Amino acid sequence: MSVSGTGDWPLAWGTPVGTARIAVSPEDFQVDERLGFAPTGDGPHLLVRIRKRGLTTQQAVQQLAGQWQVERRAMGYAGRKDRQAVTTQWLSVPWPVNAPLAPLGRLVDQDGQALDVIDVQRHRRKLPVGALTGNRFTLTLRDVDAAPRDIAARLVTIARHGVPNYFGGQRFGRHGQNLDRALNWLAGGERPRSRNDRSMLISAARSAMFNAVLARRIDAGDWSQPRPGDLLVLDGRGSLFAAEAAETAFNRRRAAGLRIHPTGPLPGATNRRQPQTAALIERESAVLQDWAAVIQALADQRVTADRRALRLSVGALAGWRMAPGTWRLRFELTRGAYATMVIRELVEAVND
Incomplete structure (x- = not known):
């Protein structure tokens, strides 16, 4: 049950159309966080938008806390961003209501x-994890070995039909270490080192089980199509509803338009707000029978079961050739x- 990467997970759209080098430099992987709401303009916090390169979100938070002399635990962020990238994201910082706004500019530790x-803008509340609506990506692919027409055709397929919503290999740690540690802990072994570590290990275990269910449905050919009894979710939303047999044709039309998606499990204790069909x-359960002890251990840890869309819609997708062997994608x-x-459904990464 160890996961070390994405190679064993089936693809939805066939063999990648070629090869490419991905994220050769941080500038090749740019991420812009979208909150989905505006700062309130008043209150005891600041919403601070930062641009970072070569830093984890935790390192950025720590650096800002140290330089502005604020309590680290009172700061907040909506989502974690990759270290080997150029990313913009929002942080919340506790700030006296009568103090002037913190200045813009570069901070060097x-x-x-x-x-x-x-x-920098004032806000009334600490920024909670998950407050963002999504992210905008600008990726540069280098040393691309693929026919331009094949890349263009595959991009059309991805835009029209989406991609499997797998958790990426980074969720499981280097060489699957987070998952291995999670399985060891849940079997009675070494305990997590902190609350954040516990959360990371729980996420690794649940993500692996979700990926296993998604992989089986890709093999079955119905990962993007609602089946009677499925729990469905509206695109970009969290509320679930059951796929009724009488509405099969209607739901398939909605799924074809990327408006709804089947969901897969994030196992834990039974969630009575998400009733499931037999x-x-x-x-x-047939897919996760070897994970029964892990699921029970998660329930014992009072982790509540949840669901996640099996399919990922890719919005505003555009790709163009910058130069021979170089492509840029935005989505x-x-x-x-x-x-x-998204990238693994297009090209195979061949980074050294």
Whole structure:
């Protein structure tokens, strides 16, 4: 049950059309966070938009806390962003209501690590994890070995039909270490080192089970099509509803338009707000039968079961050739989605 990468997960649209080098430099992987709401303009917090390069979100938070002399635990962020990338994101910082706004500009710590503060506005609340609506990506693919017409055709397929909403390999840690640690802990082994570590290990275990169910449905050919008894979700939303047999044709039309998606499990204790049909329970239990002890251990940890869309719609997708062997892609994804899952349906990464 160890996961070390994405190679074993089936693809939806066949063999990649070629090869390419991905994220050769941080500038090749740019991410812009979208909150989906405006700062309130008043209150005891600042919403601070930063641009970072070569820093994790946690490192950026720590750097800002140290330089502005604020309590680290009182700060907030909506989502974590990759280190090996150029990313913009919002942080919340506790700030006296009568104090002037913090200044814009570059902050450099004693180790020479820099981040840019590019916007500061007042806000009434601490920014909670998950408050973002999604992310906008600008990716540069280098040393592309693929016919331009094949790339263009595959991009059309991805835009029209979406891609499997797998959790990316980074969720499981380097060489699957997070998942291995999670399975060891849930079997009675070494406990997590902190609350954040516990959350990371739980996520790794649940993500692996979700990916297993998604992979089985891709093999079955119905990962994007509602089946009677499925729990469905509206695109970009969180509320679930059951796929009724009488509405099969209607739901398939909606799914074809990327308006709804079947969902898969994030296992844990039974969630009474998400009643499931006997058919769905039987189908997913058959895939996860070897994980029964892990699921029970998660329930014992009071982790509540949840659901996640099996399919990921790729918004505003555009791709163009910058020069021979170099392509640039732009697209938008909902929160919690992985840009690498879009790329793997297009080209095979051959980074050294």
